[in-house]
Amino acid sequence: MTANSRIPLLPAEEYERRRRRANSALPSLWELLDAVKDPEIPAVSLWELGVLQDIALEEDVVIVTITPTYSGCPAMTVMAEDILQALAEAGYPGSRIVNRLSPAWSTSWMSDDAREKLRAYGIAPPGETDNTPVHCPRCGSGRVRNVSQFGSTACKALYQCGDCAELFDYFKPI
Numbered sequence: 001m002t003a004n005s006r007i008p009l010l011p012a013e014e015y016e017r018r019r020r021r022a023n024s025a026l027p028s029l030w031e032l033l034d035a036v037k038d039p040e041i042p043a044v045s046l047w048e049l050g051v052l053q054d055i056a057l058e059e060d061v062v063i064v065t066i067t068p069t070y071s072g073c074p075a076m077t078v079m080a081e082d083i084l085q086a087l088a089e090a091g092y093p094g095s096r097i098v099n100r101l102s103p104a105w106s107t108s109w110m111s112d113d114a115r116e117k118l119r120a121y122g123i124a125p126p127g128e129t130d131n132t133p134v135h136c137p138r139c140g141s142g143r144v145r146n147v148s149q150f151g152s153t154a155c156k157a158l159y160q161c162g163d164c165a166e167l168f169d170y171f172k173p174i
Contacts, residue, residue, distance in 0.1 A: 010073040014109045020054050022046075029062060029087075036086050037080040040153055043121035046079060050109025053100055059107045062087050067105045069155055071174065107173045118171060124159065126173040134170050136161035146170075 010018070021030055036046050046052040046066065054065040064083050068076045080097040087095040107126040115125035119137045127134070127167065135142050136159075143162035151158040151169035159170050 006059050013103045013106070013108060014050065014075060017050070017053055020047075021115065024055060026057060028124060029057075032081060032086060032090055033064070036079070036082050038075065039082065040045065040075050041118065041121065041123065043117045044110075044114045046083070046116065048111045048114035049080060049110075050107075050114075060094065062092045063098060064095065065098045065100050067100050067103075068103050071101075073155070075153075106172070107171065118158050122168055124168060124170040125155065126171045133174070134159055136164060136166065138166050139164040164174055 024030060030047070033052060034045050034047055036052075038044050038046060038049050038051070041049075041054040048055075049069070051066050051069060052064070052128070056063045056065075064087070066076070066079060066083070068142040072140050076099070080099075083097060084095050087093075099166050106129075110126070120126040122137050124134050124137045126132075133142050136144055139161060141161050144158060145162065146173045147160050147167065148158040153169075155174070158167060158170050160167050
């Protein structure tokens, strides 16, 4: 069976996240927040990354639920601020952010679009496991070496390509 003929399986949490959005009575708010990007990787939205979990409206207050990519991620504060700013500019100044820690975020929640956008941005997307081969996002070579377990952020490792010699981040699978 080739990789292209496999039927991708979604983790139950990701299936539920997508279902919440598809069945939401607030599609315009979801679309509004699609414009909010990861501050460390502005090529991907918080939805594509899998951080944006739910949107609810209680009276006139928009409540947005997000899940951190990992405990202590410094970008989560900026993500929350960016969400609140986008909502305030759209006429929802009293919005709130809820951080949900369980279930823990996983790279399996990233959309295929997000993975491709990471690659185009110069970051090797996460593999399915720690043993998935890493390929250079610039030239596609699999002749790469790990330079450091930590790249530009703790969720990435630094690699170097043996063919094009470029250094690049690899988003570690979680």
